Amino acid sequence: MKNLGYIKNDKLFTIKSDWKGTPIDKNNRFMNHEFPFVPKLSDVLKWSFERNPQKDEKKADAFRLIHKDDKTFLKHDRDCLIWLGHSTFFLRLNGVNLLIDPVFYKIPLVKRYADHAFSPQLFSNLHYLLISHNHQDHCQEKSIREISALNPGLTILSGLSMENLLAPWSKGTTVQTAGWYQQYQTSDELAIYYLPSRHWSKRSLNDTNRELWGAFVFQTKEKTIYFSGDTGYGSHFKEARKLFPSIDIAIIGVGAYKPDWFMHVNHISPQDAVKAFHELGAKIFIPMHYGTFDLSDEPVGEPVRLLKDFAKQNKINGELKLLDLGENWLL
Template sequence: MASSEALAWPSKYLMADQFIYNPQLPTIREDWPGNRSRNGRFQNEFRQADHSMKLALRWKLTKNPQKEEKQQDDWLPEVKDPRPFLNSTQDGLVWLGHATFFIRLSGVTFLTDPVFYDVSFIKRKVPFPVPPQELPPLDYVLLSHGHFDHCDQESLKELHKTHAFSVLTSLNMGSLLQSWVPNAPIQEAGWYQQYQLPQDAPEVYFLPAYHWHKRGLLDNDRILWGSFMLQTPKHTLYFGADSGYDQHFQGIQQLFPRIDTCLLGIGAYSPAFIMQPSHTSPLEAVQAFKDLKGGSLVPMHYGVFDLSDEPFGEPLRWIKKLESQGAIPGKLKCLAIGEALTF
């Protein structure tokens, strides 16, 4: 697959009334002026959330009502060998843990938010299911936002040693990535923009998420966050990345009335006062799936990193309970890590 030309200009975006977009990419929503930026910091579309250190301190000082239950929960996800699918030519996806998926559509390969190792001081509960150098050739890496558990410097550097790929990502991400993956073409998009890919490739769009950015002490919301839609004539796939529940899921469905597969997070939701603007609980993920009118729901963002207060196995138990209650329209596909879903 031929690489796309690099399309990343952090200092050259068109700006009008602090609405920012990539002028070399088409915008698919007619009334969309670009992403709102206030004093150089990106804003969510419908509402803003408090991500201050004061709130983080409140979390640390608040007793976890599920502490004992969490200590007794020794559940870990099953891990399977993904190489039979990885080394095939089948269209589909394999969950590699957390928010990392290998996706093949019309023979074109994608890797989402690659994280192979521990994140900062947070240990992986289960290993990455395949040595990174054994991943098949990659056409595109999709990076949804800059948080450490989705955008990992060590993983991207390691991947760049053995693989040639283009990066599809968000506004202002290029300056962070250039030294990690030198010579890799990078396209940055705002919400509701379509990446510039070869004519025979799937169409890829960058779409909203209710989230935020932070990697350092003073860089809050300097880099945009979002989600992705991948579309071929035969299959439409939504990668929800990190997002709290909000109205954007309904807006996405209006633009994409038929979504075959939805990859949505179900973990890291407790306590709600700090997690709800960042992630969806199983109940909220099901509501997002209903808003999207998806065909199949593939849960993610659980079972690898302990990021919050809920017991480790609770997200999977909760969403399976919702399925047993008939609360999930369409199909629920709970994958083991390393397990494939073919299209």
């Protein structure tokens, strides 16, 4: 698979001096710059029919996320981070309120282990809504429509070509899309950047890789936070560290990684997430993308058990912070 061109948003600043733009193939589909990927139906069918060696263990796993009904974030203006489930977060930095990858409801054909921590109606004072990519477990039409209606002055930040999907769901809002290594136009209080991830995109039969996927970096004078989005392992973690050498918090996915032959190209295991955390050089590791939806073969509680074991064995060079759903974590 060969890239034939590069694309970016010419209105936005590119922070990597030697970066030509996000690569596209001959069909104008976006490509991972390191590991190009287009899903194969044969692989999906193979996974669907093969035996899960952990089937019984998965069925017996009683792990469930803890819910905390802590709405104190509505009464203060301090910097905070709240995990709402899967990859959905509320983040406040320098008085700027953000919601990331909102999925408050069930998604088709997927079991949901944990309900959303709070109702979307609580989030009526947002400045930015961020969508890492277009998959159903990160980009939910109903959630986006409700959040947009509650926040008429909202700006939505996402990847290139996502405006085609998001604009009809969010009439009256501004949709700003970036290529990899580009900085969004935001308020002076907070800088937001879009970086590469190793993934793909699809919502319908003929739109594979037509809309870009990626990671976010949030930066103030005091803090730098990295949000991985969905990603397989790659050199993009080391590249992020070169541009952001003082990352305070890294929010990285740790679930949906089995079977490895099928999942590793698009998701990372807890082991590789720790490796990515070290390569980012971050101080605090916050896992996400686990315990909420049944997307893969591993037992629901396996990611947490592995991470706790790594921490006990001093294999994590930094702080492991396992957030409860709805926990008001002050930064």
